[in-house]
Amino acid sequence: xxxxxxxxxxxxxxxxxxxxxxxxxxxxxxxxxxxxxxxxxxxxxxxxxxxxxxxxxxxxxxxxxxxxxxxxxxxxxxxxxxxxxxxxxxxxxxxxxxxxxxxxxxxxxxxxxxxxxxxxxxxxxxxxxxxxxxxxxxxxxxxxxxxxxxxxxxxxxxxxxxxxxxxxxxxxxxxxxxxxxxxxxxxxxxxxxxxxxxxxxxxxxxxxxxxxxxxxxxxxxxxxxxxxxxxxxxxxxxxxxxxxxxxxxxxxxxxxxxxxxxxxxxxxxxxxxxxxxxxxxxxxxxxxxxxxxxxxxxxxxxxxxxxxxxxxxxxxxxxxxxxxxxxxxxxxxxxxxxxxxxxxxxxxxxxxxxxxxxxxxxxxxxxxxxxxxxxxxxxxxxxxxxxxxxxxxxxxxxxxxxxxxxxxxxxxxxxxxxxxxxxxxxxxxxxxxxxxxxxxxxxxxxxxxxxxxxxxxxxxxxxxxxxxxxxxxxxxxxxxxxxxxxxxxxxxxxxxxxxxxxxxxxxxxxxxxxxxxxxxxxxxxxxxxxxxxxxxxxxxxxxxxxxxxxxxxxxxxxxxxxxxxxxxxxxxxxxxxxxxxxxxxx
Amino acid sequence: xxxxxxxxxxxxxxxxxxxxxxxxxxxxxxxxxxxxxxxxxxxxxxxxxxxxxxxxxxxxxxxxxxxxxxxxxxxxxxxxxxxxxxxxxxxxxxxxxxxxxxxxxxxxxxxxxxxxxxxxxxxxxxxxxxxxxxxxxxxxxxxxxxxxxxxxxxxxxxxxxxxxxxxxxxxxxxxxxxxxx
Ligand SMILES: Cc1cc2nc3c(=O)[nH]c(=O)nc-3n(C[C@H](O)[C@H](O)[C@H](O)COP(=O)(O)OP(=O)(O)OC[C@H]3O[C@@H](n4cnc5c(N)ncnc54)[C@H](O)[C@@H]3O)c2cc1C
Ligand SMILES: Cc1ncc(C[n+]2csc(CCOP(=O)(O)OP(=O)(O)O)c2C)c(N)n1
Ligand SMILES: [Mg+2]
Numbered sequence: 001x002x003x004x005x006x007x008x009x010x011x012x013x014x015x016x017x018x019x020x021x022x023x024x025x026x027x028x029x030x031x032x033x034x035x036x037x038x039x040x041x042x043x044x045x046x047x048x049x050x051x052x053x054x055x056x057x058x059x060x061x062x063x064x065x066x067x068x069x070x071x072x073x074x075x076x077x078x079x080x081x082x083x084x085x086x087x088x089x090x091x092x093x094x095x096x097x098x099x100x101x102x103x104x105x106x107x108x109x110x111x112x113x114x115x116x117x118x119x120x121x122x123x124x125x126x127x128x129x130x131x132x133x134x135x136x137x138x139x140x141x142x143x144x145x146x147x148x149x150x151x152x153x154x155x156x157x158x159x160x161x162x163x164x165x166x167x168x169x170x171x172x173x174x175x176x177x178x179x180x181x182x183x184x185x186x187x188x189x190x191x192x193x194x195x196x197x198x199x200x201x202x203x204x205x206x207x208x209x210x211x212x213x214x215x216x217x218x219x220x221x222x223x224x225x226x227x228x229x230x231x232x233x234x235x236x237x238x239x240x241x242x243x244x245x246x247x248x249x250x251x252x253x254x255x256x257x258x259x260x261x262x263x264x265x266x267x268x269x270x271x272x273x274x275x276x277x278x279x280x281x282x283x284x285x286x287x288x289x290x291x292x293x294x295x296x297x298x299x300x301x302x303x304x305x306x307x308x309x310x311x312x313x314x315x316x317x318x319x320x321x322x323x324x325x326x327x328x329x330x331x332x333x334x335x336x337x338x339x340x341x342x343x344x345x346x347x348x349x350x351x352x353x354x355x356x357x358x359x360x361x362x363x364x365x366x367x368x369x370x371x372x373x374x375x376x377x378x379x380x381x382x383x384x385x386x387x388x389x390x391x392x393x394x395x396x397x398x399x400x401x402x403x404x405x406x407x408x409x410x411x412x413x414x415x416x417x418x419x420x421x422x423x424x425x426x427x428x429x430x431x432x433x434x435x436x437x438x439x440x441x442x443x444x445x446x447x448x449x450x451x452x453x454x455x456x457x458x459x460x461x462x463x464x465x466x467x468x469x470x471x472x473x474x475x476x477x478x479x480x481x482x483x484x485x486x487x488x489x490x491x492x493x494x495x496x497x498x499x500x501x502x503x504x505x506x507x508x509x510x511x512x513x514x515x516x517x518x519x520x521x522x523x524x525x526x527x528x529x530x531x532x533x534x535x536x537x538x539x540x541x542x543x544x545x546x547x548x549x550x551x552x553x554x555x556x557x558x559x560x561x562x563x564x565x566x567x568x569x570x571x572x573x574x575x576x577x578x579x580x581x582x583x584x585x586x
Numbered sequence: 587x588x589x590x591x592x593x594x595x596x597x598x599x600x601x602x603x604x605x606x607x608x609x610x611x612x613x614x615x616x617x618x619x620x621x622x623x624x625x626x627x628x629x630x631x632x633x634x635x636x637x638x639x640x641x642x643x644x645x646x647x648x649x650x651x652x653x654x655x656x657x658x659x660x661x662x663x664x665x666x667x668x669x670x671x672x673x674x675x676x677x678x679x680x681x682x683x684x685x686x687x688x689x690x691x692x693x694x695x696x697x698x699x700x701x702x703x704x705x706x707x708x709x710x711x712x713x714x715x716x717x718x719x720x721x722x723x724x725x726x727x728x729x730x731x732x733x734x735x736x737x738x739x740x741x742x743x744x745x746x747x748x749x750x751x752x753x754x755x756x757x758x759x760x761x762x763x764x765x766x767x
Contacts, residue, residue: 120618125629129673132617149673183614184673309667312660 002174007136008033008167011073011100014143016043017175020071022062022437023047024055028075030102030115033167047437047466050458052079054430056086056157057456059097061434063090064417065392067220069150070097070434076104077115080161081122085424087157088126092421093243094218096155098146099127105165106134119161128156134163136171144176153186154307155218186306190323195331198278198302198319199341205276206347207354208236211259211288214243214420215281215305215325217413223326224248224413227280230333235348237355239267241282243420246410256355257364260288261556262402265363265565266355268554271296272562273354279303281325284314285421294561304328363554363567364406373523375400375475375546379407379447382473385530391443392435394418396428396452399481399552404447426455429472433459436468443471443534450476450543451500460513463539471533472541474506477548485551506543515539602658606635607682608689608759609666612767614674615641615649622672623651632657632665636691636734638756648676650767652759679767681759689759693737698725699748707747714740725750 005013011034015023024047027035038046049055052074059070074083080101090097104113120132129149131142142160150158202208210231216223224247231238231254238248239259248255257264259271271277277299282288284303289295292314301317303310304325311320321328335341366376379400393408394417395401401418410416417435419427428446436444446453453474463470483498510517516536520529526544533542553568613619620639627634636654641647655665662680669678681687695716697707704724711718711728714736720727730740734757741752761767 121621124618124622124625154671181673183676307667307671309664309671311667313664313667316660 002172004170005173006033006037006167007139007162007169007171008037010139010171010173011143011162012037012041012044013173014140015071018144018147019068021045023071023073024049024058024434025073026052026055026075026079028079028102028115030076030104030164031073033164034073034100034102047462049430049462051456052082053086053426054456054459054462056083056097056099057089057427057430058434058437060086060090060095061394061417061431062438063096065414065435066438067414069147070095072097073100075115076102076119077117080117080119084122084126087123087159089419089422089424089427090157091126091128093419094155094214095157096150097157098150099157099159101159101161103132103161103163106163107165109163119159123159126157127159130159130161132161133166136166136169139166139171140173141176145181148181149184187322188324188327190304190321190328190331192331194319194321195328196335198321199332199335199339201276201300201302201319202234202278203341203343205343207274207351208234208276208278208343209270209274210236210238210278210280211271211282212238212244212247212280213241213282216244216247219281219324219326221413223329226326226329226333230329230336233333233336234343236343237270237352239263239270241285241288242405242418244282245405245416246413249411250409251411258405262406262552262554265361265554265567266358268556268562268565269358270355274299277301279317280329281305283310289314290556291559291561361567366568369547370523373521373526373544373546375403375477375550376407377523378475378526378544378546379403381526382445382530383408385527385534386443386445389443390441391415391445392417392439394428394431394435394444394446396446396448397423397425398449398452399485400447400449400475402552403475425452429453429456429470430459432470433463433466433468436470437466445471445473448472448474449481450474450478450503451480457509460510460515460539464514467538469538471539473533474541474543475546476506476543477546477550478503479548482552488551489557506541510541515541517541517543519543519545521545604656604658605662606654606656607662607680608687608757609653609655609669610679610681610759610767611651611653611669612676613649613651614676615647616674619649619674622674623669626668626672630668632661636756638758652757654757677767679761681761684761687759687761689733689757690731691734691737691757692729692731692755693741694719694753695728695730695741695744695749696725696751697744697748698750700724703747707744710743710747716740
């Protein structure tokens with residue numbers, strides 16, 4: 001069906017045809033025709049943010065919590081440069097978003113026109129792909145292709161830069177029928193021969209472990225369910241990266257907790273000592289591997305990943321299976337059943353006994369207090385209060401983020417939104433707004449640090465305007481705690497610039513925005529404060545004043561191996577553990 | 587040397603052999619595609635020793651990029667995977683592992699001089715099979731097609747007899763035999 005319309009109308013139309021219901025954005029000269037087209041319709045809701053970075057993170061939160069593509073719309077020049085951090089964040093965490101940017105009219109491109117910047121040049125390195133659309137005839141195809149590229153394969157951010165004259169120009173709109181791209185065709189099905197070889201290896205394993213990641217979340221709920229099935233069928237222990245939390249339920253007996261720099265003792269030791277590692281949709285990030293030459297030295301490794309460049313990038317694997325982990329897991333479950341495979345029962349039992357010994361270390365334990373709120377305790381109480389509700393958690397970046405990962409137990413995929421790869425302070429509040437827009441009736445909480453929250457605090461105003469009742473749970477330690485911890489361990493306790501001085505009064509700040517503010521300093525009153533936060537109908541900031549000098553343990557110091565982890569009680573010996581070379585690693 | 591077991595670095599700069607590979611990359615000839623490829627190399631810290639681009643199938647907007655790069659086997663594998671995941675890339679072939687590919691470069695070489703140098707320049711050009719594209723009483727412009735080594739040697743010779751300027755195309759390469767890309 002061909003229809004004649006302007007380029008701006010095509011944008012709105014293509015978004016609707018792609019099933020977009022919400023677009024986060026901020027207007028400006030170069031996108032006014034598109035805003036005009038939005039004005040004339042009611043299906044597409046625009047969420048006005050207060051800073052374009054907020055729009056990008058909101059779109060990420062929206063996408064990650066729904067599995068759909070998040071969408072944002074910003075103007076040329078400063079609008080486009082303000083989204084660069086958000087785009088990079090989405091690239092590193094494989095989050096599908098489409099960002100539409102306005103551009104100066106085609107005949108002015110290259111002339112340093114008002115609010116001109118080379119958007120495709122600037123965003124080339126922080127997008128999965130980007131487009132400058134120079135004629136209206138290309139616009140329908142490019143818009144649909146952008147969604148296709150963002151959503152499929154290894155998901156990621158895509159920018160479509162549209163000059164203003166192209167927005168005004170008239171052309172014919174048709175929804176492209178097939179999305180068979182000329183060059184871009186991600187592979188979904190895994191090679192059956194390799195899958196069989198992987199299963200054979202797993203059946204011989206004596207000390208196996210599943211190491212899973214964000215790829216399982218990317219693949220969709222279906223993949224998480226298949227993963228659960230395979231883990232139960234095999235009886236193997238399972239750990240996950242920060243990005244994969246929730247794909248496997250934390251309450252399950254086979255769950256070892258998160259692995260990596262701040263992961264559990266049992267997860268990291270299982271990784272170090274295993275003989276067969278099954279990596280599903282994780283990318284052997286340096287927060288996971290620690291010292292590469294000491295990473296799981298005696299294991300044979302299977303890696304299932306949709307991106308060929310992830311396989312053998314950091315760690316060499318014996319069996320690399322290229323494909324969508326949903327498809328591959330389906331084949332694995334089926335074949336494991338068909339061949340009635342089973343792992344060596346007695347070897348597995350012995351392996352589990354070893355793991356239980358490690359587990360007995362209780363590596364996440366901390367010394368609680370009746371005087372002052374411990375941050376770990378705060379997260380535990382928050383979890384207890386919300387676990388039976390329909391909830392979603394976002395975080396900022398720092399110690400609070402790690403405590404959230406350790407003490408909040410995720411049972412379902414898509415419930416946990418955090419900035420892992422880029423580690424963007426200021427991610428959590430706008431992401432929470434994006435989640436809330438997608439799930440208006442859910443309880444959405446940003447577990448925040450007092451420093452991070454100030455980076456995108458302005459989005460409180462967005463929450464108020466759009467009646468997004470997000471709750472900001474600040475673990476206020478008056479420090480950039482994660483920085484302070486590194487300074488304590490690596491720089492002789494010289495706390496250069498990591499004290500967050502001149503903090504605002506968060507209760508008054510909440511009130512200034514028209515939100516509800518609560519402060520809690522007493523562990524005895526914490527449950528009450530959390531209950532008040534949950535019960536409040538609108539946005540809330542709970543300023544939870546916690547102990548200032550708590551460190552996040554366990555911790556694998558930079559450049560150390562998994563079995564050289566520091567545990568809480570040994571905190572005092574840490575000073576000498578990291579040598580000069582270790583300090584150079586971050 | 588610190589004992590590697592006490593070092594906090596991954597035993598990183600293991601001296602692994604570095605090899606030179608010639609990659610043929612077919613791409614959709616859309617604006618910015620070269621920037622994407624070159625930017626991927628610089629952004630990820632890979633080498634480009636030579637890069638040539640030109641449209642090869644006008645009707646289907648396909649261009650061929652020939653890249654000569656060097657790295658360890660692991661780095662070369664990464665480079666190929668990273669190229670393949672760029673959206674406008676049709677395909678990547680590593681001509682080096684497919685057996686001895688044919689590689690040619692074209693160079694334009696300007697020399698100036700008088701007397702004995704002038705005679706020697708002409709004699710060398712003839713010996714290398716270079717064509718004379720331009721001649722004045724004091725200068726020549728030669729054209730030479732050959733392997734990179736041949737051209738390097740020719741230029742080295744010309745330096746002695748009065749080299750003024752060189753312009754090289756970079757490498758065009760193709761696998762031997764009947765099979766196409
Ligand atoms: C302060 C701080 C501390 C941190 N500490 C830790 C820590 O202790 N532990 C930890 O785990 N992380 C930690 N992180 C996060 C870490 O930096 C990485 O972001 C994270 O480990 C990467 O997770 P991932 O390997 O699951 O990869 P992701 O970034 O989620 O990548 C997913 C992988 O799956 C693949 N994939 C995508 N879709 C599919 C599909 N459909 N099918 C198959 N494969 C697919 C992708 O190609 C990619 O290789 C920390 C971050 C911060 C900011
Ligand atoms: C945009 C940005 N700038 C700097 C950093 C480096 N950084 C990582 S954690 C951190 C401190 C965060 O402090 P806070 O939000 O109070 O969290 P805490 O660690 O105290 O829980 C900093 C500065 C970052 N991750 N992101
Ligand atoms: Mg703090």
